[in-house]
Amino acid sequence: MPSIPASRPSTFGEELANSISHGLGVVLAIVGLPILIVNAVHVGSTAAMVGAAVFGGSTILLYMASTLYHAVSHERAKAWLRRLDYGAIYLLIAGTYTPIALGVLRDSWGLALLGVIWSLALLGLVFKLVVGARFERLSTALYVAMGWMALIAIRPLWQHMPAAGLILLFGGGVAYTLGVVFFMLHERLRYSHFIWHLFVLAGTGCHYATVLGYAY
Template identity: 30%
Template structure:
């Protein structure tokens, strides 16, 4: 790994770390598309079909956009403008991936009166996060002459962005408490645990070798657990012996 950089700069991975960053998400593109197709095939009504499309698009987009960004960052380093736009897009997709991951639960499970509003609140949260990334993500570049105040603002923007991800990831989970049917809750908690644990590596570039690639693996594990829960409890046909 390379040396850790100031908080107002972006860490520059080594060649091996670049390769790992690409591979650890590229490997999940085809499985995510296949898994999304399975949910679509298992859909029995309009809402299940819509939810399968939303979730599948969010899941596949996460891995596809991340892979494209890391590939451009590795192989086309002279395309700084393109790389910056893809980096922003990569961060924006995370908001919509979170919203898409909740969509099947919010659309297909019975919710309490207040919790039903979360179906559209979560997309407003994703839109706000996207606007925030557009206007504030890495607006302050790393330069030797960077003013202390500008560096402080950059650190603040990155912290706010991280807090936004955490809030959006946990706040909609509160609606689970209003669901009469709580099947799948252990899987949702387990997936959330892996996301949270992975965030330790997300902020450890320059401290832990291959930290970002390890973060990618935790994301893949968390997404896999959540996919299993959606397939198992919302889409998989019940056996005759199973209680409804």
């Protein structure tokens, strides 16, 4: 995940921890994708298959971009990988909404939410590829706002998803949101970005369990 531009550069140890943590995320995401696909095939729903593929693909992209960004030291390459890392966050957010919208909501609620969230994600991706690390606080606020847009559909979610699924879904959102606190502390707290990565892994894990068990 992206680092906040700051006067204090990340140490070698910090970047090593950042790379390893999300490198683990890459491995888990790659291993987890076929499990999601097989489960969706077993369910027999095209919507579940599409949702699982989009969620799994966006997860792999996010963790791959983050790992490469933190692992590479070449200045120019790192700058471009940072843009991709920033943009991939938008895609993961939209990718997480996709199986819920297609498999759980399904009706006009799902289609409307999916259209809005993917429009915002694509605009955010282009924006980040163009401006890079600028407007970081605005981008962070948008990430959080997009994530919690699910509250708009809380009533149909409550009607169509078991309580355990809702707990996992919103528990993942809480993990990401709490992690943002450490994301913003890079300047003052060493290894805060690594801690942020751990919260991201926890959030993704909750959402993976949601998609696997309840997004159909």
